[in-house]
Amino acid sequence: MSAVLERPRTASLRRERRWALIWSYVFLVLFAVLFLTPPLYMLVTSLKTSAEISAVTLPWWVFHPTLENYFGLFDSEAYRTFFRNSLVVSLSVVAITMVISILAAFSLSRMRFWGSATLATGVFLTYLIPETLLFIPLFKIFAFVQDWTGIEMMNHWWVLIIVYPTLTVPFCTWIMIGYFASIPKELDEAALIDGASYFQVLTRIFLPVALPGVIAATIFAFTVSWADFLYPMAFTTSVDQMVLPAGIVTTLIKGDVYNWGQIMTAALLGAAPPLLIYAFLMDYYIAGLTAGATKG
Amino acid sequence: MANGVAAEAAAPLPATRRRSTRRRFVRRKSWIAFLMALPLIALIGALVVYPAFYSLYLAMLNKGMEHFVGLGNFSFLFRRDLFWMVVKQSVIFAVSAVIFKALIGFVVAHFVHNIPAKGQRKWRGMLLVPWVIPPAMSTLAWFWLFDPSYSAFNWVLSRIGLHGVPWLGDPLWARFSVILVNVWYGAPFFLIMYLAALKSVPEQLYEAAAIDGANWWQKIWYVTLPMMRNIIAITVLFSLIVTFANFDIVRILTNGGPIDQTHVFATWAFQLGIEGGDLPLGACVSLFMFPILGVAAYFILRDINRRGNEA
Numbered sequence: 001m002s003a004v005l006e007r008p009r010t011a012s013l014r015r016e017r018r019w020a021l022i023w024s025y026v027f028l029v030l031f032a033v034l035f036l037t038p039p040l041y042m043l044v045t046s047l048k049t050s051a052e053i054s055a056v057t058l059p060w061w062v063f064h065p066t067l068e069n070y071f072g073l074f075d076s077e078a079y080r081t082f083f084r085n086s087l088v089v090s091l092s093v094v095a096i097t098m099v100i101s102i103l104a105a106f107s108l109s110r111m112r113f114w115g116s117a118t119l120a121t122g123v124f125l126t127y128l129i130p131e132t133l134l135f136i137p138l139f140k141i142f143a144f145v146q147d148w149t150g151i152e153m154m155n156h157w158w159v160l161i162i163v164y165p166t167l168t169v170p171f172c173t174w175i176m177i178g179y180f181a182s183i184p185k186e187l188d189e190a191a192l193i194d195g196a197s198y199f200q201v202l203t204r205i206f207l208p209v210a211l212p213g214v215i216a217a218t219i220f221a222f223t224v225s226w227a228d229f230l231y232p233m234a235f236t237t238s239v240d241q242m243v244l245p246a247g248i249v250t251t252l253i254k255g256d257v258y259n260w261g262q263i264m265t266a267a268l269l270g271a272a273p274p275l276l277i278y279a280f281l282m283d284y285y286i287a288g289l290t291a292g293a294t295k296g
Numbered sequence: 297m298a299n300g301v302a303a304e305a306a307a308p309l310p311a312t313r314r315r316s317t318r319r320r321f322v323r324r325k326s327w328i329a330f331l332m333a334l335p336l337i338a339l340i341g342a343l344v345v346y347p348a349f350y351s352l353y354l355a356m357l358n359k360g361m362e363h364f365v366g367l368g369n370f371s372f373l374f375r376r377d378l379f380w381m382v383v384k385q386s387v388i389f390a391v392s393a394v395i396f397k398a399l400i401g402f403v404v405a406h407f408v409h410n411i412p413a414k415g416q417r418k419w420r421g422m423l424l425v426p427w428v429i430p431p432a433m434s435t436l437a438w439f440w441l442f443d444p445s446y447s448a449f450n451w452v453l454s455r456i457g458l459h460g461v462p463w464l465g466d467p468l469w470a471r472f473s474v475i476l477v478n479v480w481y482g483a484p485f486f487l488i489m490y491l492a493a494l495k496s497v498p499e500q501l502y503e504a505a506a507i508d509g510a511n512w513w514q515k516i517w518y519v520t521l522p523m524m525r526n527i528i529a530i531t532v533l534f535s536l537i538v539t540f541a542n543f544d545i546v547r548i549l550t551n552g553g554p555i556d557q558t559h560v561f562a563t564w565a566f567q568l569g570i571e572g573g574d575l576p577l578g579a580c581v582s583l584f585m586f587p588i589l590g591v592a593a594y595f596i597l598r599d600i601n602r603r604g605n606e607a
Contacts (some may be wrong), residue, residue, distance in 0.1 A: 036422065136565060
């Protein structure tokens with residue numbers, strides 16, 4: 001610093017590093033506050049009564065915590081329906097996605113057929129096509145299908161089970177191809193020589209070895225189908241057919257009357273399943289997230 | 297490719313019998329492989345590729361979808377000021393949001409990387425929360441934070457002696473707000489990606505740079521950035537597509553308002569096509585997301601091919 005304080009070089013380096021550390025913590029706290037404000041404010045609001053929400057007091061704190069918003073929602077027939085629909089849709093989509101993408105990934109990473117390399121690239125490209133490009137043609141296509149077959153496609157929650165896999169399958173297949181490709185070829189060749197069928201190779205060797213990938217893909221499929229907002233907004237309209245995100249947004253907000261306590265509670269409970277999965281399986285969650293970019 | 301694998305496996309058999317059994321084996325194998333990939337092909341073909349091409353045709357019909365109008369919808373759009381406003385707003389929204397997401401992600405990743413390894417997990421866990429909450433839900437929380445009369449932000453501002461801000465009421469502020477929420481939601485994704493990339497940069501490079509007398513800025517510029525170039529390119533490209541196609545945030549926060557000033561392609565297409573009942577015009581609007589997709593696809597494909605050659 002100055003000529004008076006002649007310190008050895010290592011000491012100044014250490015001091016520099018300590019300052020870097022302190023600044024890192026300061027900024028991390030700042031960003032954590034910034035990042036966590038909305039969810040915490042959801043929680044704070046969900047514990048308030050309507051009277052406290054509209055009172056002119058400190059909005060960031062609860063003075064009279066109550067669970068009445070939560071009980072109000074549990075009693076609400078509509079909200080229970082949204083939750084049930086969401087759960088059924090998401091679980092079915094996860095099952096369908098995993099079957100389709102594991103079979104396809106096995107075939108694309110190991111067995112190969114005419115055009116399989118192109119297909120693998122194509123799968124990745126379809127992952128890039130946004131749903132916002134597809135919802136209008138799909139809307140029209142559903143109308144045709146209804147005309148031809150007489151099956152009513154519009155305004156049924158199960159139609160989401162048909163369309164959501166388009167959001168989940170390409171990425172899950174891509175993750176699984178990455179994991180399967182990292183399994184040494186000798187392993188399945190040995191099994192084939194010992195007389196195993198392809199199906200046995202898949203279930204006895206590939207799935208156990210690539211289990212982290214399977215978990216990561218499952219988490220991805222669940223969170224995507226739980227969170228999607230555009231397709232339910234476009235394809236479902238009546239209250240008993242809606243899933244959570246669309247249901248909360250369209251039914252709880254009625255004109256200019258907002259029951260904010262209830263809306264925040266509904267949103268928080270709707271965010272709870274992905275948050276819980278994340279809390280318990282964070283490493284798999286992050287593995288799935290980074291797999292797309294590091295393995296692609 | 298399949299031939300090569302099978303040839304190795306079947307090498308020790310006698311020459312004449314070998315060829316026919318091998319060929320049959322290969323053919324059977326590729327049939328099984330094809331059948332296993334069939335659900336994927338059917339799904340993508342029927343619900344992604346077909347609709348994508350169908351929307352090209354749909355965009356060339358009249359409102360009642362009875363007859364073909366060629367490029368009529370496009371020329372109708374080109375004559376509307378609102379269309380050009382939406383183009384501009386989509387570009388501003390996507391580009392500025394992606395830049396800030398990438399910057400914040402990069403900076404915060406460094407902070408997390410700086411602290412001792414045992415604390416990193418906890419911080420990373422906390423900082424990824426915005427990405428985990430379904431965007432429709434968290435946007436509702438933002439909507440409430442931006443509420444015109446009860447805004448908790450404005451409460452803070454008034455406490456420190458500033459005027460409240462019309463977060464969603466004024467066109468400029470509304471544009472700022474939708475970008476802010478998008479940055480908040482997407483920055484953690486960049487953070488995680490860049491943190492993973494930072495961890496893969498060998499420590500020796502930094503030591504070598506330090507011995508050569510590099511300061512922190514030179515270390516970032518000459519070591520970190522070149523090492524992370526690929527991952528930065530991929531994440532930015534990805535995020536650009538997703539942000540360009542964003543629907544949830546704008547729809548919930550402003551629904552395009554005030555006076556249509558915050559519409560992006562997706563929300564405007566929804567309003568025209570689904571709510572307004574003019575499917576061809578809506579399809580037409582959403583088709584304008586194709587150019588950005590094409591550019592992104594080109595770069596990503598190039599990247600995949602290049603990596604394929606390296607391996």
